[in-house]
Amino acid sequence: MSGKExxxxxxxxxxxxxxxxxxxxxxxxxIGLLLSWIFPAxxxxxxxxxxxxxxxxxxxxxxxxxxxxxxxMSVATDRLFVALVQIIASARAGDPFISANARRLQTIxxxxxALQLIDIPSALLERFFPSxxxxxxxxxxxxxxxxxxxxxxxxxxxxxxGSIMRDELxxxx
Amino acid sequence: MPILIRLGEVLERRHMxxxxxxxxxxxxxxxxxxxxxxxxxxxxxSTLEAICKTLDCQPGDILVRSDDSED
Numbered sequence: 240m241s242g243k244e245x246x247x248x249x250x251x252x253x254x255x256x257x258x259x260x261x262x263x264x265x266x267x268x269x270i271g272l273l274l275s276w277i278f279p280a281x282x283x284x285x286x287x288x289x290x291x292x293x294x295x296x297x298x299x300x301x302x303x304x305x306x307x308x309x310x311x312m313s314v315a316t317d318r319l320f321v322a323l324v325q326i327i328a329s330a331r332a333g334d335p336f337i338s339a340n341a342r343r344l345q346t347i348x349x350x351x352x353a354l355q356l357i358d359i360p361s362a363l364l365e366r367f368f369p370s371x372x373x374x375x376x377x378x379x380x381x382x383x384x385x386x387x388x389x390x391x392x393x394x395x396x397x398x399x400x401g402s403i404m405r406d407e408l409x410x411x412x
Numbered sequence: 413m414p415i416l417i418r419l420g421e422v423l424e425r426r427h428m429x430x431x432x433x434x435x436x437x438x439x440x441x442x443x444x445x446x447x448x449x450x451x452x453x454x455x456x457x458s459t460l461e462a463i464c465k466t467l468d469c470q471p472g473d474i475l476v477r478s479d480d481s482e483d
Contacts, residue, residue: 410453412443 251327258320265313272306275299301368308364312357319350338402344395351388355381416476419448422467437462 275282283295322343329335358381423433430448434441439459446452447459460471467473 407453410446410451412439412447412452412455412459 247327247330251324251331254320254323254327258317258324261313261316261320265310265317268306268309268313272303272310275303275306298368301364304360304364304368308357308360312354315350315353315357319347319354322346322350336398336401336405338399341395341399341402344391344398348388348391348395351384351391355384355388414478416478417447417450417452417474418476419444419463419474422469422473423448426467428467433463433466436466 279299283299326335326340326343329337329340423430430444431441434444437444437459439462443452447455455475460474463474464471
């Protein structure tokens with residue numbers, strides 16, 4: 240097995256593992272959110288100490304919002320992983336320069352954009368529910384993240400044009 | 413398509429098979445077959461030059477514009 244093949248196989252394993260972990264995280268969050276409505280008292284007792292002087296009802300709202308944000312992040316990450324697994328599978332099959340991969344890259348771009356935008360409600364949550372700050376995702380302005388979004392969209396366009404050029408060349412003798 | 417390929421006729425006049433041409437011009441038999449049957453979407457100048465050189469003909473002997481053009 241060549242170095243490139245090992246890299247592709249390794250990437251596939253990492254992405255596939257990430258995909259499974261993320262799905263598990265998504266299900267856990269959905270169950271957690273559901274339980275917070277079915278057993279609100281027990282749920283609050285587990286997370287907030289009774290004499291801390293915190294408004295339990297407000298914090299529960301914050302916690303539910305936090306879980307909703309987590310679900311949104313997990314769904315975006317899931318879309319990203321699905322597209323990435325398919326791209327790696329096409330690379331393993333030896334034919335990655337296809338129009339389907341251009342569409343998959345666009346999906347990845349949209350997922351990354353969604354993840355960047357989710358930072359905004361995360362920051363608002365941290366501001367309005369400061370006691371959840373340790374649980375809420377950080378909101379540092381990330382130029383790298385926005386650059387990655389831009390780069391993936393550009394790459395998707397490059398793939399789309401490249402696959403059209405390749406199709407044209409296929410009929411050339 | 414308004415452009416027709418006359419490779420078959422030229423080969424016949426030269427008493428040459430497609431396999432022999434393939435060996436002479438170093439182009440795969442599959443690609444030459446695509447060209448001969450008119451299924452090719454484009455022809456490289458280098459391919460045309462190699463074929464014309466081997467068959468001692470002009471590009472116009474191989475590529476002919478049909479009168480019943482679709483344009």
